[in-house]
Amino acid sequence: MARLQHTVTLAPVPRRWFESCVTTLHDLAEGLDVEGAYLRLPGGRPLPGLVLSEGSHLRPGARYRPVNEKDGQPDADQAVTVLAWDRHRETALEVGTLDEDPAHRAESTCVLRLVNAARPREAWLSATLRTSGEKRSKYLGGTVRLHLDLGAWWPSAAGRGRRPLAAPLTGTLTHALARATVTVVPRPAPGGRWRVTVKVRVRGRSFARPLLPVAMAVMGRRAHRAFAEALDDAAREWNGRLPALVRKEGEELRAELTGALLAP
Template sequence: MARFQHTVTLAPVPRRWFESCVATLHDLAEDTDAEGARLRLPDGRPLPGLVLARGPHLRPGARYRPVNEESGEPEADQCVTVRAWDRRRETALEVVTVDGAPDHPARLDCALTLTSAERPREASLSVTLTPSDGKRDKHLGGTGRVHLDLDGWWRATGRGRHPSRAPLTGTLTHAYARVGVTVVPRPAPDGRWLVTVKIRAGGRSFARPLVPLAAALLGRRARRACAESLDRAAETWNAQVPALVHMDAERLRAELTDALLGARRAHTGKE
């Protein structure tokens, strides 16, 4: 078993702002109208790059596809499906991408779940890679899962009683290896978050004894690379998040709308 631990300092995100952000995202989606396959933003402008391919807008079973910039036709190898859309209970989306490359054909399934939008308590993400190359399926496939206990996260960053379990956990499972990740925040004296990331990696099947060997040979270099990656991610977070959390709901909605239209402006060259 190989182990790694590193702590970074992050700018805090107020829970009230986060919940406002989630509500704004849902409002923007619900205020978007569907005219046949075409989607229009609340101000009437068409939403570029995405069409409604099946079902009523935002109802369970509704399916959306990105649009190919060159042909203007919906992409056949990627889709987003609404599995649940209930602000009081659960929002669930599934994203499927099929890669038909001759050398490594594969299917990637991603499922995102939020409970609930009115007062977010839990969020989870699962990813499954399923190669369709016969004998190599076992070697190239894998699954990943991330679970975030939002109630536990804000309890851990407060000054009261901390949760007994890590609020953010993840696993990555392959035929020959399994990686577990836990993320635990705690309040820093200056009000920021001290976030500790712990990683445990172990081999499976005949590769079980190889992970300790690899850790012994490459451990220092791997740990340094992981620490540097986390530090860079923290720098990006601290450079961008403080400005975002000072936005009110109206400004945030405008920024999200501009982001959705950004692809169109870049494609047409218009401002």
């Protein structure tokens, strides 16, 4: 088994601001006007690049597709499907893509679930990539599953909570040759920031099980360095963009999110 660990310091996301974002996104989606397959924001501005191809807007089973830039038709290989839409219970969306390449057909599915958008408590993300066609296609796919306990994240980031060592964010990554478990724990840092520790444990599977210890013995330092550098790069990106964004509230935040929806 291989073990990786690294800690980064991040600009914090205020809980009230995060909840405001979730509420605003629900308000924007529920405020869309539907004219046949076309969607319009309040005020009549069209929502570009997306059409309702099946079902009723925001009802379970509703399916939205991006518009193909070449011919202006809905893209049959991509879709966003509503699995649930109740801000007081659960919001769930599925994003699916299909690549019909004859050499290796690939199908990906990503599902995001959020419990109680009015007061977010938990979120799940699962993603699956399936491939077929070539003999080695099974080695190109895999699954990712993440669970975020939103009710525990901010107390942990503030140094409170009954179980200070429990991980509010956990996940698994499963591949034909390896399985990794991930834990993410935030703790308080000076200046109100977050000190976030990411731990990864990797176990080999199938014929890779006995090879993983050998690989780590040979490339262990390089793997640890690459892991740390990737997290440091992500932290710099986060810290460079987030502070200006979390200062936006109310109508300014709504305008920012609306602008993101209107972007090409």
